[in-house]
Amino acid sequence: MTTCTQLSRQALAITLAALLGLGDAQAATSRVDDSGTLVSQSLVPMRWKQLVPGRGTDNSVEASVRIGLHLNLARWLNQPVRLYMALAPAVGEPIYATWRTQGRLMPGALRSGERVLVFDGLANVASLEETLDLTLRTDGRVLTSQQSLQFYFEIETP
C-alpha cells in the first residue's frame, strides 16, 4: 500500500514536471531591441548612503539616474506578451536596482543576475516609450572601480 502510494506520488510528480516542462518549451523568449534608450548620465557617481560610518554601520552606496526607455515591440505588435527587465550579473557584490515608472511599465526591484516582470498584456504599440527613475545600491566597500551595468529586456510570448 505504501509502495503504491509512493508510486502514485512519483507519477504525479513526473506528470507535473512534464507539464511544466512543456509550458517552458512553448514560451518563446527574445531580447528586445532597446537601441533608442537614453541614459541621463554617462557616469553615475555612487554616493555613500551614510557619509559618516557610525556605530550602526551602513556601508551602502547609492545613486539615481533617469532612463529614457525606448523598446521596439513591432515584432510582437498586438500579441500577448510578458516583458521582463533584467540586470546582467555584476562583478563582486550584487547590485540592487529599484525603479519608478510613468505607468506603462510596472515599477519594481531586482538584483544583478535576476529579471523581473514589468509588463504582462497585449503589446499594443510598436514602440514603447517609458521613463525609468532608477536607483542603484550596493556595498560601497566592495565597489572599488567603475562598473558598467547591463540592463536588458526579454519578452516571452505564449
Added chain:
Amino acid sequence: MALRAAAALAFALVATSSHAFVVSISAGTRSLYLQVGAGTMSGSGGRFDSGGVPGNNATINSVSVTVPAASLGAGTVTMTTNSTVAISPYDSFAFCTVPAQVYVGGFYRTPGNASNATLTVTTPSTLVNGAGNTIAFNTISWISSGIGDATTTIPNGSFVGGATQTLLSVTHNTWFESCLQFNYANAQLVPAGTFNGRVSYTLTAP
C-alpha cells in the same frame, strides 16, 4: 583575415548595444575627518548621522592647569580644557564631560579593503615659559574614556615629547571617538610662569 576579424567584432558590438542599455557607476569617494575639541558640521541639526557635512574648523583649544606655589612638586594635578564639546558630533550622544575632557573623534571612509588610517600625535620636547624655562612634555598624560564606552578607544598614555607617537589604528569605515582627560605629573619644582606647548593630532590614510 585581420579585416574580417575586425568586422565581426564590430558587428558583435552593435548587436549587443541594441539589446541592452548600460549604466556606468563609479565607486564612493574617499574621505577623512578628524575632530579634536571644537569641530564644524553644517546642516541637519549638527548631526553627522542625519546628513550633516563636516567642515574645517581652525580653533585650537587649550588644556591648562594652575599649580599653586604651595603645591609645586606635590603630585599629579588634573588639567581642564576650554573645549565645550560634550556631545558626539556623530549622533549628538552625550559623550564627554567638560571642562574635564577633550573630544577626539573622526572616521576614514573608503571603498575597498584599504589598510587602516593612523591617528598620531606630535609634541615638542618641552613646554616653555617666557623666560625660557621648560617642563618636559612627557610629564603630561591622559586618561581616555567616554560615557557608555565599555572599553577605551584611544588608549591611555603619556606624551613622549619631541616626537610623533601613534595613538590608534583607525579601521576604515568606522567612526572612532574618545574623551581625553589630561593630567600634569607635577613631580618637580619649576620656576614661576606660564608654560606653553602645542600638540598636533594627525589622522593619516594610506
